[in-house]
Amino acid sequence: xxxxxxxxxxxxxNYHHLFIQGLGVTIVLSIITVIMGSIxxxxxxxxxxxxxxxFRFRPLNFIxxxxxxxxxxxxxxxxxxxFYFLLPELLPFLDLSKVTCCVVAMCVNSAAYVSEVFxxxxxxxxxxQTEAARSLxxxxxxTMIHVVLPQAxxxxxxxxxxxxxxxxxxxxxxxxxxxxELMSVYRTVSGILFLTIEPLIIVGIIYFIVTFVLSKxxxxxxxKLTVA
Amino acid sequence: MEDKKLTIKDGEEIIRVEGLEKxxxxxxxxxxxxxxxxxxxxxxxxxxxxxxxxxFLRCLNLLETPEKGKIYFEGVDITDKNVDINLxxxxxxxxxxxxxxxxxxxxxxxxxxxPTLLKKKTKxxxxxxxxxxxxRVGLYEKxxxxxxxxxxxxxxxxxxxxxxAMEPDVMLFDEPTSALDPEMVGEVxxxxxxxxxxxxxxVIVTHEMGFAREISDRVLFMDGGIIVEEGTPEQVFxxxxxxxxxxxxxKVLY
Numbered sequence: 001x002x003x004x005x006x007x008x009x010x011x012x013x014n015y016h017h018l019f020i021q022g023l024g025v026t027i028v029l030s031i032i033t034v035i036m037g038s039i040x041x042x043x044x045x046x047x048x049x050x051x052x053x054x055f056r057f058r059p060l061n062f063i064x065x066x067x068x069x070x071x072x073x074x075x076x077x078x079x080x081x082x083f084y085f086l087l088p089e090l091l092p093f094l095d096l097s098k099v100t101c102c103v104v105a106m107c108v109n110s111a112a113y114v115s116e117v118f119x120x121x122x123x124x125x126x127x128x129q130t131e132a133a134r135s136l137x138x139x140x141x142x143t144m145i146h147v148v149l150p151q152a153x154x155x156x157x158x159x160x161x162x163x164x165x166x167x168x169x170x171x172x173x174x175x176x177x178x179x180x181e182l183m184s185v186y187r188t189v190s191g192i193l194f195l196t197i198e199p200l201i202i203v204g205i206i207y208f209i210v211t212f213v214l215s216k217x218x219x220x221x222x223x224k225l226t227v228a
Numbered sequence: 229m230e231d232k233k234l235t236i237k238d239g240e241e242i243i244r245v246e247g248l249e250k251x252x253x254x255x256x257x258x259x260x261x262x263x264x265x266x267x268x269x270x271x272x273x274x275x276x277x278x279x280x281x282x283x284f285l286r287c288l289n290l291l292e293t294p295e296k297g298k299i300y301f302e303g304v305d306i307t308d309k310n311v312d313i314n315l316x317x318x319x320x321x322x323x324x325x326x327x328x329x330x331x332x333x334x335x336x337x338x339x340x341x342x343p344t345l346l347k348k349k350t351k352x353x354x355x356x357x358x359x360x361x362x363x364r365v366g367l368y369e370k371x372x373x374x375x376x377x378x379x380x381x382x383x384x385x386x387x388x389x390x391x392x393a394m395e396p397d398v399m400l401f402d403e404p405t406s407a408l409d410p411e412m413v414g415e416v417x418x419x420x421x422x423x424x425x426x427x428x429x430x431v432i433v434t435h436e437m438g439f440a441r442e443i444s445d446r447v448l449f450m451d452g453g454i455i456v457e458e459g460t461p462e463q464v465f466x467x468x469x470x471x472x473x474x475x476x477x478x479k480v481l482y
Contacts, residue, residue, distance in 0.1 A: 131291055132328035132387070136342035136394055137318030146341060150332040 007198040015189050015199075022185030023206055029174070029181055030167040032103055037110025037167075038160065044068070044115035045122070064115070071112035077173050080105045084177055102174040106167070114163055121156035122148060154225045161218040165211050172207075182206060236302060238268040242398060242429055243288060248297035250283055257283045259453035261297070265398070265431060270424045272440035272461075273433045275450035276476055281433045282325075284450065285402050288431065289313075289320045302397065318346060321391030325403040327383040329375040335362065335386055336371045339393045348394065361389040365419050381412030385419050392423075399423065401432035437480055441465050449473045 012019070047064035071079065083105035087096050125148050133143040175183035182203055189199045236242050243265040250258040257280045265271055273281045286292040288299060290306060290313050298307050306316050330338050339361060340354035349357065362368040365385040375383055384404060391399060401420065405413045417439050424430050424443050434440050440447060440461065447464040449457040449472075457470040465481070468474045 126328070128324060128326050128328035129330065132322075132324060132330070132390075133342075134314075135289055135291060135317055135320070135322035136391070137314050137346055138342060139314050142345055146345065147330055147332070151330075 004198060004201075007193075007195055008201055011189065011193060011195065011198050012202055015192075018185050018189060019182065019202060019206060022180065022182035022203075023210070025179070025184075026168060026171050026181040027210075029099075029103065029106070029171045029179070030164055033106040033110050033167050033171070034114075034160070034164045036103075036107040037114050037163070040107060040111035041114030042118055044111055045118040048115060048119060049122070068112045068115060071109055076106075076109050076170055077176065079109050080173055080176065083108065098177050099179045102177060102179050106171065106174070109170075110163065110167060113166075114160065117156055117159045117163065118152070121152040121159070124155045125151045157225065158218050158222045161214065161221065165214050165218070168211055168214075169207060236267050236397075238427070239266050241265070241300075242267045242302060243431075244298075244300040245288070246298045246300075248284070248287060248299065249295050250280075250287060250292055251295060257453055258287070258294075261455060263448070263455065265429065267397075267429050268427050269445050270430045270443055271432070271446045271448060272444040273431065273448045273450055274435070274437065274440055274464075274476075275456075279450045280453045281450050282402050285400050285431060285433050288398075288400055289317050289322055291322075318342075318348070318394050319397045320400060321394060321396035321398070322400045323384070323387050323391055323402065323404050325406050327375075327380070327387045327407070329378075329383050329386050329390065331375050334372050334374055335367060335378070338375070338386060338390050342390070343393050346394075354393070357393060358389075361392055364422075365389055379412060380408045381415045384408065384412075384416045388416075388419055388423070396428075398429045398431065401430065401434070403433050403435065405434070405436060435480075437465070437477075449476065451476065 044064050044067065047060045048068070050058065050060045052058060052060055080102060084098065084101045087101045087104060129147050129151065130143055133147040134140070138146070171181050172183035174181060175187060178184045178187070186199050186203045190196055193199070241264045243263075245261050245263040248258055248261040249256075259280075261280075261284055273284065275281050283292055287294050288301075290299070294307055298305050300306070301316050301320065304311060304316065306313060330341070333341060336355065336358050339358040340349075340351065343349040343354045343357070344351050359368060359371070362371055365388065367382060367385055367389075370378060370382065370386075375386065378386065388404075404420065405416050408416060413436070417436065420430075420432070421439075421443055432440070432444075442461075444461050446458060447461050448455050449464060449468075449470070451472045457464060457468060457473045464473065465477065468477055
Protein backbone atom coordinates (compact mmCIF):
# COMPACT_ATOMS: atom_id res chain seq x y z
CA UNK A 1 0.00 0.00 0.00
CA UNK A 2 2.75 2.44 0.98
CA UNK A 3 4.34 1.33 -2.27
CA UNK A 4 1.37 2.74 -4.18
CA UNK A 5 1.55 6.04 -2.30
CA UNK A 6 5.26 6.26 -2.99
CA UNK A 7 4.68 5.62 -6.67
CA UNK A 8 1.97 8.25 -6.81
CA UNK A 9 4.25 10.81 -5.23
CA UNK A 10 7.09 9.87 -7.55
CA UNK A 11 4.91 9.92 -10.64
CA UNK A 12 3.54 13.32 -9.72
CA UNK A 13 6.96 14.83 -8.96
CA ASN A 14 8.43 13.59 -12.23
CA TYR A 15 5.50 14.10 -14.57
CA HIS A 16 3.28 16.79 -13.06
CA HIS A 17 4.03 19.10 -15.96
CA LEU A 18 2.51 16.54 -18.31
CA PHE A 19 -0.60 16.16 -16.20
CA ILE A 20 -1.06 19.91 -15.93
CA GLN A 21 -0.54 20.27 -19.64
CA GLY A 22 -3.12 17.55 -20.21
CA LEU A 23 -5.55 19.32 -17.92
CA GLY A 24 -4.99 22.48 -19.94
CA VAL A 25 -5.84 20.67 -23.16
CA THR A 26 -8.92 19.13 -21.52
CA ILE A 27 -10.18 22.51 -20.38
CA VAL A 28 -9.46 24.23 -23.69
CA LEU A 29 -11.20 21.41 -25.58
CA SER A 30 -14.20 21.65 -23.26
CA ILE A 31 -14.45 25.41 -23.58
CA ILE A 32 -14.25 25.30 -27.37
CA THR A 33 -16.79 22.51 -27.45
CA VAL A 34 -19.27 24.26 -25.18
CA ILE A 35 -18.97 27.61 -26.95
CA MET A 36 -19.28 26.13 -30.43
CA GLY A 37 -21.89 23.69 -29.18
CA SER A 38 -23.87 26.58 -27.70
CA ILE A 39 -23.83 28.55 -30.93
CA UNK A 40 -24.76 25.53 -33.00
CA UNK A 41 -27.22 24.38 -30.32
CA UNK A 42 -28.93 27.76 -30.32
CA UNK A 43 -29.44 27.59 -34.08
CA UNK A 44 -30.65 24.03 -33.73
CA UNK A 45 -33.16 25.19 -31.12
CA UNK A 46 -34.42 27.88 -33.50
CA UNK A 47 -34.98 25.21 -36.15
CA UNK A 48 -36.64 22.97 -33.58
CA UNK A 49 -39.07 25.74 -32.67
CA UNK A 50 -39.64 27.07 -36.17
CA UNK A 51 -43.25 27.22 -37.31
CA UNK A 52 -42.39 27.07 -40.99
CA UNK A 53 -44.54 24.37 -42.53
CA UNK A 54 -45.64 22.89 -45.80
CA PHE A 55 -49.16 21.53 -45.35
CA ARG A 56 -48.63 21.22 -41.61
CA PHE A 57 -45.37 19.30 -42.10
CA ARG A 58 -42.51 21.24 -40.55
CA PRO A 59 -39.32 20.24 -42.39
CA LEU A 60 -36.91 22.35 -40.30
CA ASN A 61 -38.48 21.10 -37.14
CA PHE A 62 -38.25 17.52 -38.37
CA ILE A 63 -34.58 17.80 -39.33
CA UNK A 64 -33.64 19.31 -35.96
CA UNK A 65 -35.65 16.76 -33.98
CA UNK A 66 -34.13 13.85 -35.93
CA UNK A 67 -30.63 15.22 -35.40
CA UNK A 68 -31.19 15.58 -31.67
CA UNK A 69 -32.67 12.11 -31.32
CA UNK A 70 -29.85 10.44 -33.26
CA UNK A 71 -27.11 12.20 -31.31
CA UNK A 72 -28.73 11.51 -27.97
CA UNK A 73 -29.48 7.93 -28.92
CA UNK A 74 -25.94 6.91 -29.87
CA UNK A 75 -22.76 6.78 -27.75
CA UNK A 76 -20.40 9.70 -27.96
CA UNK A 77 -17.49 7.33 -28.50
CA UNK A 78 -19.21 6.09 -31.63
CA UNK A 79 -19.69 9.68 -32.80
CA UNK A 80 -16.00 10.35 -32.22
CA UNK A 81 -15.02 7.35 -34.33
CA UNK A 82 -17.51 8.37 -36.95
CA PHE A 83 -16.16 11.89 -37.43
CA TYR A 84 -12.57 10.79 -36.97
CA PHE A 85 -12.86 8.53 -39.98
CA LEU A 86 -15.49 10.43 -41.94
CA LEU A 87 -14.14 13.98 -42.00
CA PRO A 88 -10.72 13.31 -43.56
CA GLU A 89 -12.53 11.13 -46.11
CA LEU A 90 -15.04 13.84 -46.91
CA LEU A 91 -12.66 16.79 -46.89
CA PRO A 92 -9.23 15.41 -47.80
CA PHE A 93 -8.07 18.79 -49.15
CA LEU A 94 -8.43 20.42 -45.72
CA ASP A 95 -5.87 18.13 -44.11
CA LEU A 96 -7.75 18.10 -40.81
CA SER A 97 -5.84 17.20 -37.69
CA LYS A 98 -7.20 14.48 -35.46
CA VAL A 99 -7.86 17.04 -32.75
CA THR A 100 -10.05 19.02 -35.13
CA CYS A 101 -12.03 15.90 -35.99
CA CYS A 102 -12.56 15.19 -32.31
CA VAL A 103 -13.61 18.78 -31.62
CA VAL A 104 -16.13 18.63 -34.46
CA ALA A 105 -17.55 15.39 -33.11
CA MET A 106 -17.83 16.79 -29.60
CA CYS A 107 -19.47 19.99 -30.85
CA VAL A 108 -21.96 18.00 -32.86
CA ASN A 109 -22.71 16.02 -29.72
CA SER A 110 -22.87 18.98 -27.39
CA ALA A 111 -25.13 20.99 -29.72
CA ALA A 112 -27.86 18.37 -29.46
CA TYR A 113 -27.88 18.51 -25.67
CA VAL A 114 -27.46 22.27 -25.46
CA SER A 115 -30.31 22.91 -27.90
CA GLU A 116 -32.62 21.04 -25.54
CA VAL A 117 -31.28 23.11 -22.64
CA PHE A 118 -32.11 26.29 -24.56
CA UNK A 119 -35.50 24.97 -25.55
CA UNK A 120 -36.57 24.09 -22.04
CA UNK A 121 -35.15 27.41 -20.79
CA UNK A 122 -37.30 29.32 -23.23
CA UNK A 123 -40.37 27.22 -22.64
CA UNK A 124 -40.03 27.78 -18.90
CA UNK A 125 -40.68 31.51 -19.41
CA UNK A 126 -44.31 32.19 -18.57
CA UNK A 127 -46.58 32.39 -21.63
CA UNK A 128 -48.10 35.54 -20.17
CA GLN A 129 -44.83 37.33 -20.87
CA THR A 130 -45.13 36.63 -24.57
CA GLU A 131 -48.79 37.58 -24.57
CA ALA A 132 -48.09 40.89 -22.84
CA ALA A 133 -45.34 41.74 -25.31
CA ARG A 134 -47.43 40.78 -28.31
CA SER A 135 -50.40 42.74 -26.98
CA LEU A 136 -48.21 45.85 -27.00
CA UNK A 137 -47.57 45.32 -30.68
CA UNK A 138 -44.12 43.71 -30.56
CA UNK A 139 -43.60 41.10 -33.25
CA UNK A 140 -42.42 37.60 -32.37
CA UNK A 141 -38.76 38.41 -32.99
CA UNK A 142 -38.81 41.53 -30.80
CA THR A 143 -40.65 39.60 -28.12
CA MET A 144 -38.02 36.89 -28.21
CA ILE A 145 -35.05 39.28 -28.06
CA HIS A 146 -36.31 41.80 -25.52
CA VAL A 147 -38.61 39.80 -23.28
CA VAL A 148 -38.21 36.02 -23.50
CA LEU A 149 -34.47 35.50 -24.02
CA PRO A 150 -33.31 37.79 -21.17
CA GLN A 151 -35.50 35.75 -18.84
CA ALA A 152 -34.54 32.41 -20.38
CA UNK A 153 -30.83 33.07 -19.81
CA UNK A 154 -31.43 32.79 -16.09
CA UNK A 155 -32.87 29.31 -16.58
CA UNK A 156 -30.18 28.30 -19.04
CA UNK A 157 -26.92 29.51 -17.49
CA UNK A 158 -26.59 26.91 -14.71
CA UNK A 159 -27.50 24.12 -17.12
CA UNK A 160 -24.89 25.35 -19.59
CA UNK A 161 -22.26 25.27 -16.87
CA UNK A 162 -23.28 21.72 -16.07
CA UNK A 163 -22.85 20.86 -19.73
CA UNK A 164 -19.32 22.26 -19.45
CA UNK A 165 -18.64 20.02 -16.46
CA UNK A 166 -19.97 17.03 -18.38
CA UNK A 167 -17.72 17.95 -21.29
CA UNK A 168 -14.61 18.02 -19.10
CA UNK A 169 -15.29 14.38 -18.28
CA UNK A 170 -16.46 13.43 -21.76
CA UNK A 171 -13.33 14.76 -23.48
CA UNK A 172 -11.56 11.77 -21.94
CA UNK A 173 -13.20 9.71 -24.68
CA UNK A 174 -11.06 11.58 -27.19
CA UNK A 175 -7.99 9.94 -25.61
CA UNK A 176 -8.84 7.01 -27.89
CA UNK A 177 -7.14 9.12 -30.54
CA UNK A 178 -4.36 10.54 -28.36
CA UNK A 179 -5.29 14.19 -28.63
CA UNK A 180 -3.19 15.22 -25.64
CA GLU A 181 -5.90 15.79 -23.05
CA LEU A 182 -5.66 14.48 -19.51
CA MET A 183 -6.63 10.89 -20.23
CA SER A 184 -4.14 10.71 -23.10
CA VAL A 185 -1.47 11.87 -20.67
CA TYR A 186 -2.45 9.00 -18.40
CA ARG A 187 -1.85 6.57 -21.22
CA THR A 188 1.51 8.15 -21.99
CA VAL A 189 2.76 8.19 -18.41
CA SER A 190 1.40 4.73 -17.75
CA GLY A 191 3.31 3.50 -20.79
CA ILE A 192 6.56 5.08 -19.70
CA LEU A 193 6.45 3.85 -16.10
CA PHE A 194 4.70 0.53 -16.62
CA LEU A 195 2.30 1.60 -13.89
CA THR A 196 -1.48 1.41 -14.24
CA ILE A 197 -3.13 2.33 -10.97
CA GLU A 198 -0.96 5.18 -9.74
CA PRO A 199 -1.23 7.61 -12.66
CA LEU A 200 -4.91 6.70 -12.88
CA ILE A 201 -5.41 7.87 -9.31
CA ILE A 202 -3.61 11.12 -10.07
CA VAL A 203 -5.74 11.75 -13.14
CA GLY A 204 -8.88 10.85 -11.21
CA ILE A 205 -8.03 13.31 -8.44
CA ILE A 206 -7.44 16.08 -10.98
CA TYR A 207 -10.76 15.42 -12.75
CA PHE A 208 -12.55 15.30 -9.43
CA ILE A 209 -11.08 18.53 -8.07
CA VAL A 210 -11.90 20.44 -11.25
CA THR A 211 -15.48 19.19 -11.59
CA PHE A 212 -16.13 19.48 -7.85
CA VAL A 213 -15.02 23.11 -7.72
CA LEU A 214 -16.98 23.93 -10.87
CA SER A 215 -20.16 22.30 -9.63
CA LYS A 216 -19.92 24.25 -6.36
CA UNK A 217 -19.60 27.36 -8.50
CA UNK A 218 -22.72 26.39 -10.45
CA UNK A 219 -24.65 25.95 -7.18
CA UNK A 220 -23.61 29.45 -6.17
CA UNK A 221 -24.63 30.81 -9.54
CA UNK A 222 -28.02 29.10 -9.27
CA UNK A 223 -28.61 30.65 -5.87
CA LYS A 224 -27.60 34.08 -7.12
CA LEU A 225 -29.95 33.80 -10.08
CA THR A 226 -32.96 32.66 -8.09
CA VAL A 227 -32.49 35.50 -5.63
CA ALA A 228 -32.15 38.14 -8.37
CA MET B 229 -52.63 50.14 -46.10
CA GLU B 230 -52.10 52.79 -43.46
CA ASP B 231 -52.48 55.79 -45.76
CA LYS B 232 -56.18 56.32 -45.24
CA LYS B 233 -56.03 57.65 -41.72
CA LEU B 234 -59.59 57.58 -40.63
CA THR B 235 -60.61 59.36 -37.47
CA ILE B 236 -63.40 57.83 -35.51
CA LYS B 237 -65.61 60.20 -33.58
CA ASP B 238 -67.17 59.48 -30.22
CA GLY B 239 -70.14 57.18 -30.56
CA GLU B 240 -69.03 55.75 -33.87
CA GLU B 241 -68.15 52.09 -34.01
CA ILE B 242 -64.54 51.20 -33.25
CA ILE B 243 -64.82 47.42 -32.91
CA ARG B 244 -67.29 45.24 -34.76
CA VAL B 245 -67.52 41.52 -34.08
CA GLU B 246 -69.48 39.32 -36.46
CA GLY B 247 -70.33 35.65 -35.90
CA LEU B 248 -67.29 35.00 -33.72
CA GLU B 249 -66.70 31.35 -32.86
CA LYS B 250 -63.84 29.66 -31.04
CA UNK B 251 -63.17 26.14 -29.77
CA UNK B 252 -60.41 24.66 -27.68
CA UNK B 253 -60.29 21.07 -28.87
CA UNK B 254 -63.78 19.71 -28.35
CA UNK B 255 -64.79 22.57 -26.10
CA UNK B 256 -66.90 25.08 -28.00
CA UNK B 257 -66.13 28.24 -26.04
CA UNK B 258 -67.63 30.95 -28.22
CA UNK B 259 -70.73 30.03 -30.15
CA UNK B 260 -71.36 33.06 -32.28
CA UNK B 261 -70.84 36.53 -30.89
CA UNK B 262 -72.07 39.66 -32.63
CA UNK B 263 -71.17 42.90 -30.99
CA UNK B 264 -70.34 46.51 -31.72
CA UNK B 265 -68.18 48.60 -29.41
CA UNK B 266 -68.45 52.34 -29.95
CA UNK B 267 -65.78 54.90 -29.36
CA UNK B 268 -65.75 56.29 -25.84
CA UNK B 269 -67.89 53.45 -24.54
CA UNK B 270 -67.12 51.58 -21.34
CA UNK B 271 -68.35 48.00 -21.69
CA UNK B 272 -68.22 45.43 -18.91
CA UNK B 273 -68.43 41.73 -19.62
CA UNK B 274 -69.78 39.67 -16.74
CA UNK B 275 -70.79 36.04 -16.30
CA UNK B 276 -69.70 32.86 -14.60
CA UNK B 277 -66.33 31.26 -15.20
CA UNK B 278 -66.11 29.22 -18.36
CA UNK B 279 -68.73 31.34 -20.06
CA UNK B 280 -66.26 32.60 -22.65
CA UNK B 281 -65.72 36.15 -21.35
CA UNK B 282 -61.92 36.09 -21.37
CA UNK B 283 -61.78 34.22 -24.66
CA PHE B 284 -64.04 36.84 -26.21
CA LEU B 285 -61.77 39.61 -24.96
CA ARG B 286 -58.61 37.81 -26.09
CA CYS B 287 -60.08 37.38 -29.55
CA LEU B 288 -60.45 41.16 -29.88
CA ASN B 289 -56.68 41.60 -30.24
CA LEU B 290 -56.22 38.14 -31.70
CA LEU B 291 -54.32 36.65 -28.78
CA GLU B 292 -56.75 33.84 -29.55
CA THR B 293 -57.33 33.10 -33.21
CA PRO B 294 -61.03 32.91 -34.00
CA GLU B 295 -62.23 29.93 -36.02
CA LYS B 296 -65.20 31.65 -37.56
CA GLY B 297 -66.40 35.18 -37.86
CA LYS B 298 -64.83 38.55 -38.42
CA ILE B 299 -63.45 41.25 -36.17
CA TYR B 300 -63.21 44.79 -37.49
CA PHE B 301 -61.03 47.24 -35.62
CA GLU B 302 -61.26 50.83 -36.78
CA GLY B 303 -62.79 49.61 -40.01
CA VAL B 304 -60.14 46.97 -40.80
CA ASP B 305 -60.89 43.25 -40.74
CA ILE B 306 -58.07 42.11 -38.46
CA THR B 307 -58.94 38.43 -38.92
CA ASP B 308 -57.73 38.82 -42.51
CA LYS B 309 -54.46 36.90 -42.83
CA ASN B 310 -52.86 39.71 -44.84
CA VAL B 311 -53.33 42.29 -42.12
CA ASP B 312 -50.30 43.09 -39.98
CA ILE B 313 -51.85 42.45 -36.59
CA ASN B 314 -48.87 43.98 -34.78
CA LEU B 315 -49.79 47.43 -36.09
CA UNK B 316 -53.34 47.11 -34.80
CA UNK B 317 -52.30 45.68 -31.46
CA UNK B 318 -50.33 48.87 -30.86
CA UNK B 319 -53.67 50.65 -30.67
CA UNK B 320 -55.29 48.09 -28.36
CA UNK B 321 -53.88 48.07 -24.85
CA UNK B 322 -54.39 44.96 -22.78
CA UNK B 323 -54.19 44.33 -19.06
CA UNK B 324 -54.02 40.77 -17.80
CA UNK B 325 -55.23 38.99 -14.70
CA UNK B 326 -51.67 37.99 -13.78
CA UNK B 327 -50.14 41.41 -14.60
CA UNK B 328 -47.43 39.93 -16.85
CA UNK B 329 -45.04 42.78 -16.17
CA UNK B 330 -41.54 42.10 -17.49
CA UNK B 331 -39.34 41.03 -14.55
CA UNK B 332 -36.13 41.61 -16.51
CA UNK B 333 -36.84 45.33 -16.90
CA UNK B 334 -37.21 48.16 -14.42
CA UNK B 335 -40.55 49.82 -13.87
CA UNK B 336 -39.52 52.54 -16.29
CA UNK B 337 -38.11 49.99 -18.73
CA UNK B 338 -41.42 48.16 -18.76
CA UNK B 339 -43.14 51.32 -19.92
CA UNK B 340 -40.60 52.57 -22.43
CA UNK B 341 -39.85 49.23 -24.13
CA UNK B 342 -42.71 49.13 -26.62
CA PRO B 343 -42.90 52.86 -27.53
CA THR B 344 -39.16 53.05 -28.26
CA LEU B 345 -38.89 49.68 -29.95
CA LEU B 346 -41.85 50.40 -32.19
CA LYS B 347 -40.46 53.83 -33.07
CA LYS B 348 -43.36 55.73 -31.62
CA LYS B 349 -41.08 57.76 -29.38
CA THR B 350 -37.42 58.49 -28.80
CA LYS B 351 -35.87 57.16 -25.63
CA UNK B 352 -36.07 60.62 -24.02
CA UNK B 353 -39.68 61.24 -25.00
CA UNK B 354 -40.62 57.81 -23.71
CA UNK B 355 -38.94 58.49 -20.39
CA UNK B 356 -40.76 61.79 -19.99
CA UNK B 357 -44.04 60.08 -20.72
CA UNK B 358 -43.23 57.20 -18.38
CA UNK B 359 -42.60 59.69 -15.59
CA UNK B 360 -45.96 61.37 -16.21
CA UNK B 361 -47.81 58.09 -16.30
CA UNK B 362 -46.10 56.82 -13.16
CA UNK B 363 -46.99 59.99 -11.30
CA ARG B 364 -50.59 59.53 -12.37
CA VAL B 365 -50.76 56.10 -10.71
CA GLY B 366 -48.53 56.98 -7.76
CA LEU B 367 -45.56 54.84 -8.75
CA TYR B 368 -43.03 57.49 -9.70
CA GLU B 369 -40.80 56.71 -6.71
CA LYS B 370 -40.56 53.11 -7.97
CA UNK B 371 -39.33 54.15 -11.40
CA UNK B 372 -35.97 52.37 -11.06
CA UNK B 373 -37.23 49.39 -9.07
CA UNK B 374 -37.70 45.96 -10.55
CA UNK B 375 -41.17 44.37 -10.60
CA UNK B 376 -40.31 41.77 -7.96
CA UNK B 377 -40.01 44.63 -5.47
CA UNK B 378 -43.62 45.67 -6.15
CA UNK B 379 -46.84 44.48 -4.56
CA UNK B 380 -49.55 42.90 -6.70
CA UNK B 381 -51.51 46.12 -6.83
CA UNK B 382 -48.43 48.07 -7.87
CA UNK B 383 -47.62 45.53 -10.54
CA UNK B 384 -51.09 45.84 -11.98
CA UNK B 385 -50.93 49.63 -11.95
CA UNK B 386 -47.62 49.33 -13.78
CA UNK B 387 -49.21 46.98 -16.31
CA UNK B 388 -51.95 49.52 -16.91
CA UNK B 389 -49.58 52.41 -17.60
CA UNK B 390 -47.38 50.15 -19.70
CA UNK B 391 -50.37 49.65 -21.98
CA UNK B 392 -51.27 53.35 -21.87
CA ALA B 393 -47.77 54.30 -22.98
CA MET B 394 -48.67 53.09 -26.46
CA GLU B 395 -51.49 55.65 -26.48
CA PRO B 396 -54.07 53.05 -27.41
CA ASP B 397 -57.51 53.76 -28.84
CA VAL B 398 -59.03 50.90 -26.86
CA MET B 399 -58.15 49.31 -23.53
CA LEU B 400 -58.96 45.69 -22.82
CA PHE B 401 -58.97 44.51 -19.21
CA ASP B 402 -59.03 40.78 -18.53
CA GLU B 403 -60.13 40.33 -14.89
CA PRO B 404 -57.64 42.94 -13.71
CA THR B 405 -58.33 42.44 -10.00
CA SER B 406 -58.94 38.68 -9.79
CA ALA B 407 -55.38 37.80 -8.79
CA LEU B 408 -55.03 40.58 -6.23
CA ASP B 409 -55.13 40.44 -2.47
CA PRO B 410 -58.40 41.99 -1.31
CA GLU B 411 -56.77 45.10 0.13
CA MET B 412 -55.20 45.91 -3.22
CA VAL B 413 -58.31 45.67 -5.35
CA GLY B 414 -59.37 49.22 -4.53
CA GLU B 415 -56.20 50.93 -5.72
CA VAL B 416 -56.37 49.19 -9.09
CA UNK B 417 -60.08 49.86 -9.55
CA UNK B 418 -59.48 53.52 -8.77
CA UNK B 419 -56.87 53.76 -11.50
CA UNK B 420 -59.27 52.18 -13.99
CA UNK B 421 -62.04 54.49 -12.82
CA UNK B 422 -59.86 57.55 -13.43
CA UNK B 423 -58.94 56.16 -16.81
CA UNK B 424 -62.47 55.66 -18.10
CA UNK B 425 -63.31 59.22 -17.06
CA UNK B 426 -60.91 60.42 -19.75
CA UNK B 427 -63.23 58.92 -22.35
CA UNK B 428 -60.97 56.06 -23.42
CA UNK B 429 -62.88 53.20 -25.00
CA UNK B 430 -62.74 50.32 -22.55
CA VAL B 431 -63.80 46.70 -22.51
CA ILE B 432 -63.43 45.04 -19.14
CA VAL B 433 -64.05 41.48 -18.08
CA THR B 434 -64.69 41.53 -14.37
CA HIS B 435 -66.18 39.82 -11.37
CA GLU B 436 -66.48 43.12 -9.50
CA MET B 437 -70.20 43.69 -9.97
CA GLY B 438 -70.43 46.95 -8.04
CA PHE B 439 -67.57 48.32 -10.08
CA ALA B 440 -69.09 47.19 -13.38
CA ARG B 441 -72.36 48.79 -12.42
CA GLU B 442 -70.69 52.05 -11.49
CA ILE B 443 -68.40 52.65 -14.45
CA SER B 444 -70.08 50.94 -17.40
CA ASP B 445 -72.14 52.45 -20.16
CA ARG B 446 -73.15 48.97 -21.18
CA VAL B 447 -72.99 45.54 -19.57
CA LEU B 448 -72.79 42.24 -21.44
CA PHE B 449 -73.78 39.06 -19.65
CA MET B 450 -72.14 36.02 -21.20
CA ASP B 451 -73.05 32.42 -20.56
CA GLY B 452 -72.38 29.22 -22.49
CA GLY B 453 -70.41 30.98 -25.20
CA ILE B 454 -73.00 33.58 -26.20
CA ILE B 455 -74.05 37.03 -25.05
CA VAL B 456 -77.25 36.21 -23.24
CA GLU B 457 -78.23 39.70 -22.26
CA GLU B 458 -76.94 43.21 -22.68
CA GLY B 459 -78.01 46.69 -21.72
CA THR B 460 -77.27 49.60 -19.45
CA PRO B 461 -76.14 48.70 -15.93
CA GLU B 462 -79.58 49.71 -14.67
CA GLN B 463 -81.26 47.31 -17.09
CA VAL B 464 -78.98 44.35 -16.55
CA PHE B 465 -78.46 44.66 -12.81
CA UNK B 466 -81.75 46.32 -11.93
CA UNK B 467 -84.20 44.52 -14.14
CA UNK B 468 -82.64 41.47 -15.81
CA UNK B 469 -84.89 39.79 -18.36
CA UNK B 470 -83.16 36.49 -19.01
CA UNK B 471 -83.48 33.61 -16.56
CA UNK B 472 -79.76 32.83 -16.63
CA UNK B 473 -78.89 36.46 -15.94
CA UNK B 474 -81.30 36.49 -13.01
CA UNK B 475 -79.85 33.28 -11.63
CA UNK B 476 -76.26 34.52 -11.99
CA UNK B 477 -76.98 37.87 -10.39
CA UNK B 478 -78.91 36.32 -7.53
CA LYS B 479 -75.78 34.31 -6.74
CA VAL B 480 -73.26 37.13 -6.93
CA LEU B 481 -75.29 40.05 -5.55
CA TYR B 482 -76.25 39.59 -1.97
